[in-house]
Amino acid sequence: MNKFCCVLLAMLPLSAFAYPIDVEKDLKGVQIDYNSHDTAYDIGNITVNNYGDVPAKCSVVFRNGPEAPRTRRVQVAPKSSTEVTAKFNREIVKLRIKLSCEPL
Structure with missing residues (x-):
């Protein structure tokens, strides 16, 4: 049992490659929601959902140091x-x- 726990704890850092994501939003009268993802170590991703009845024009700026x-x-x-x-x-x-x- 002790060997199993040691192997499990040793593999923990291999599975945790997530990075923190801060999102600042400026929504001017549109019903927008978002969900940010960490897809890979060098790729940032955000899903923009429009729940309103009018189309929206969005600008997304990604910053990495x-x-x-x-x-x-x-x-x-x-x-x-x-x-x-x-x-x-x-x-x-x-x-x-x-x-x-x-x-729009």
Whole structure:
């Protein structure tokens, strides 16, 4: 039993590669929700959901430390969602995302 517990504890760091994600949102009259993901060690991802009745124009800025920010602009149709991703050159330690949306 002790050997099993030691093996289990030794494998714990291998399964935990997640990094913290901070999201700052600026929603101007649209019903937007988001869900951020850590898909890989160098890729950031956010799902933008539009629950409103009007289309939304969104700008997503991904920041990872000293690298240049990655800006993605998307349009989200009413009652739908869109995936937005950004790949970085270095491993992400802490990802900061700024989500700005306004109606079209």
